[in-house]
Amino acid sequence: MDVQEQKPFVIGLDLGGTNSVFGIVDQRGQVLATNSIKTQAYKNVEDFVDAGIEALKPIIAKVGGLAQIKAMGIGAPNGNYYSGTIEFAPNLPWGHDGVVPLAKMFSDKLEGLPVALTNDANAAAIGEMQYGVARGMKNFIMITLGTGVGSGIVINGQVVYGCDGFAGELGHVTMVRGEEGRLCGCGRKGCLETYCSATGVARTAREFLQKSAEPSMLREINPDEITSLDVAIAAGKGDKMALEIFEFTGEMLGAACADFASFSSPEAFVFFGGLTKAGDLIMNPIKKSYEKHVMKIFNDKAKFLVSSLDDAAAAVLGASAIGWEL
């Protein structure tokens, strides 16, 4: 086999607010080697790219050198697929005040290797389609429940990028209109993300604890330090208030998905992220709310799935999956 010609591997970069993880991935979705750098350690993007290239060298060498690599895919916050740029990303030290041509910068340092970039949730959707539970699906919506709520929308087998590359921001549909909506990081009020992200769930926990005197295991934790994991653990032990918090969260997510169905009528909603670790405790309230809120013609149609990809590898896999499309 002429491996020079076949180029059996792609690079995936999961560029997160804390860590940037590089991985070399084969066509079956095996992550053969990884390395990482601290995203926040680099004040300007040139230094970040240089450090990234240094981190890549040993793992590229491990699979036989750059000649073995077909392309590189990057999943990054505020990533624009059309232009390969990161635009005004508030959580990156060098991302908040401009348009950074990151795909081109990596390509230039990797002998012109094709490099594509998209936001992390779109990357996750492509990863599920390429390697995960969405294999064979033409219409599905990926929803990532992390620090924020992200989404990747697949219609007719294609990720929806819209006219400008920024489509698929379902964490920012408005769920609570008017002044009573929670303030969102995007500057607006009542976004889905403020209720259903990990931080949103923690916020709900603090609100619930404050507004009632009901006993709960969650009272043993300093309210400012409660996480969605604490809620999941308490709910798993049958704590009534924790279960109510998940009911509230699932009600909101299910109602949002009902609106999304009116838009693209997906075959499935695929969930990914820490919150899904709670399993049925969160998935059942989502499904119940969805079936209650959705138009009758959509009842009992959409599947509600949890990502099958290994947590640690999923983001890198997702990013790498864009590479195969180049």
Place this chain on the structure above:
Amino acid sequence: MDVQEQKPFVIGLDLGGTNSVFGIVDQRGQVLATNSIKTQAYKNVEDFVDAGIEALKPIIAKVGGLAQIKAMGIGAPNGNYYSGTIEFAPNLPWGHDGVVPLAKMFSDKLEGLPVALTNDANAAAIGEMQYGVARGMKNFIMITLGTGVGSGIVINGQVVYGCDGFAGELGHVTMVRGEEGRLCGCGRKGCLETYCSATGVARTAREFLQKSAEPSMLREINPDEITSLDVAIAAGKGDKMALEIFEFTGEMLGAACADFASFSSPEAFVFFGGLTKAGDLIMNPIKKSYEKHVMKIFNDKAKFLVSSLDDAAAAVLGASAIGWEL
């Protein structure tokens, strides 16, 4: 020119709750001949199709016979593109309790002519893309403001049908959550349609008249008989309450479009229907609300357009446009 081979015409059928209008259309979007029947006059679908075929005969003859016709497109409520059926259409005498294979029924009576069917708003979107203001656009959302609120979503140059053919029901996203939402014909509460359709605007007018004592021309009309046209006429004359009704309607539509932008980031929103006759009186409040509610990354991007197609012909043109795709 071998016209037999070229087949220069398509049939469009705009199947409405009141009238069913047939038209013969050429490739430039000229409607060469039309005929119509009363939809409600036929209690079963076989009689409706037979009457339709009778109505078609003279206009088909006018353009040189069936051999000149490439295909037929039908725009109909609850039309399913995938199956060519009308499913559970509450406003059709023969549509409310089942799945009617209307495309096949017409095809069988027209010597096997290819017949496609979709809902009226999708047909309108294809019409705008083929003949109207959306020519050349790959990503736009058509919103029809009539008795109801319909939508046709175009992404990457394709109408979004979803996994089951029923995507694009944006009239039924929930704008007012909970019990205070207006009851919708779909059985749910708070749908966009209950506020922004022609009937929704009339309902707003009645509410506004009741809750304030403010003088208004609209008080000269029997509240039960107020139409959106009355509101438009009063607004055009500077009536303060009528203008407030349009502000309220535009606020709701703009906020809804802001959520739609988070989904598919369209290049344009294209509006069609009676309400658009009010021009800037309704379009300005929509745009103002959109820019206020939409995520910052989408500000000042999407165009807000009014259909350029002639009202009487638009629905037939839209329906016919599907025919060219066959």
